[in-house]
Structure formats: C-alpha cells, structure tokens
Amino acid sequence: MRKIATPSFAVGFIFVLSLACAAQNGKVETVGPLTDNAVPEGVRQVLDSKGYRLTLEGGAPICELWVRKRVPAQTKKDVEGVAYPQLAESLLVGVVHFPQAAADFRGQRIPAGFYTLRYALMPNDANHLGAAPSRDFLLLIPAASDADPNATFKFQELMALSESATGTKHPGPLSLVQTDSGVAAPSVSKDDQDHWIFSASMKLSSGEELPFALVVKGTTQQ
Numbered sequence: 001m002r003k004i005a006t007p008s009f010a011v012g013f014i015f016v017l018s019l020a021c022a023a024q025n026g027k028v029e030t031v032g033p034l035t036d037n038a039v040p041e042g043v044r045q046v047l048d049s050k051g052y053r054l055t056l057e058g059g060a061p062i063c064e065l066w067v068r069k070r071v072p073a074q075t076k077k078d079v080e081g082v083a084y085p086q087l088a089e090s091l092l093v094g095v096v097h098f099p100q101a102a103a104d105f106r107g108q109r110i111p112a113g114f115y116t117l118r119y120a121l122m123p124n125d126a127n128h129l130g131a132a133p134s135r136d137f138l139l140l141i142p143a144a145s146d147a148d149p150n151a152t153f154k155f156q157e158l159m160a161l162s163e164s165a166t167g168t169k170h171p172g173p174l175s176l177v178q179t180d181s182g183v184a185a186p187s188v189s190k191d192d193q194d195h196w197i198f199s200a201s202m203k204l205s206s207g208e209e210l211p212f213a214l215v216v217k218g219t220t221q222q
Contacts, residue, residue: 026188026196027055034066038114039095040147047095054188054216056196063102063216065198067094068149073204083134083178086210087119090153092146093138093202096174104140104165104172107219114143115165117174120158138214140165140172175220179213194218 033049051066074088087093094117102110117138139162146161153161162171179199186200195218201209 024057024190026057026190028186028188028198029053029055031064034095034097036097036114039116039143042147043092043095043116043143043149046092046149052186052198052200054198056188056190056217061099062196063099064097065094065216066096067200067202068092069203070205071202071210073206073208073210081135082121083136084119084176084210084212086204086208087136088152089120089155090151090158091119092149092151093117093119095143096140102217103219105137105175105215105218105220106170106173108166108168108170108172110140110165110172115140115172116143116146117141118146118153118158118162119176120155120162120171120173122173134176134178136176137173138176140174175215177213177215179211181211183209183211188216193221 029052031051031053034044034047034051046068047066048069051064053061053064055061071093072088072091073086077085079085095114096117097114098110098112100112104110118141120137120139122135122137139158141161142165145164159171163169165172177197183201184199188196188198190196195215197213198216199211199213201211204210
C-alpha cells in the first residue's frame, strides 16, 4: 500500500492547535478605580486607578483585583523559601473582590465580597512543610475590618483578622508563587496542578517593577 505523506502545513497546524489547547489561558480585562464604599476610603486612596477583572475558561468573572499604587519595599534579604523578600510581613498589597463565593488555597469557602490582601509568610516548621511551592502568601481580610492601609500587625493579629474571612480557625491564604519572567502584560493561565495563576507586576516605592504570580483558583495538593 502506498504511504500518503502528511503535508508539512498540516503537521504545523496540528502542533499549533495542541499548544493552544494546552495553554488554557483565561481572560484579563482592565477595569477602572475601586469606588465601592464597602472598602474603606483610606484603602481605596492607595490603590492604583486601574484594576483587573479575571475570567477563567469562558465563564463568569471569578474576581476583580486592584494593586497598591506604590507598594512599600523593604531592603531585599535572602531568606530560605521566600520568593518576595522585598515585601514586609503584614504589608497591604491590594484588594480583591469576589462577585460569587470563592475558595482560598486551603479550599476553605470565602463568601462573596471585598477583601484586603496582606502579605504573610507561612511558618517554616514541620506542620507546613511542602504545603506550597514557597512560603509567600496574600491573606484575605474582610475589607470592612481593615481600614488603615499603613497599619502593621503581629503574626497572630494578622492570622486572627484573616480567620474572620473564612469563619474557621484557619486564615484564608492565596498562594504567591515564583515567577521567572520579567515585566509583561497581565495574564491568567492554568498550570499542570490545576492552579489558575494571575501574573502581573506591582510598582514598588523604590520605583522598581516587581513581577508577581498569584494563585487565584486552585488548592494545595496536601
């Protein structure tokens, strides 16, 4: 039987199609300033005038997110397991709005609403070993309970504030993961662990643009 050769353009088309299917990218839209009174005015004033609306797999928007205009930066230190050493613990990074109930990185239910996002480090102990790729998290705090963007909190105070987001004895974390890419257009995509990751950058008080990647949907494998 004579073998029929596959045209090179057909092979190329199949290859490109397979890459497109594997990418599983979501949609990022730019939105205007956060004006909802559910978020204290002091917090709204420090946020960037543009935010992002994220939609996954063609469904309804999963969340809207606003990053601080200029995120206060600390002297960068090399700390084991820490991907974002420029950020100080309990620092307000931004605000997220969930139009419908969502889930944190632990799989805990998060009611619809507005939440501030404060930076925290997962304890470096046996209880948390391997729970996430890095120790960096943004903790969800009900916006109505967090009126001062420049406030700082001790570890246990921050945990207690975040526990009010989950209604449990555990705080509500969203995982920050390492990004190897430089500053690029905001995007959202799915990794091989079923984590939907929003990638963008934040402007630090030093003037530096800091790329970051945040798991907006998906839970720890443990």
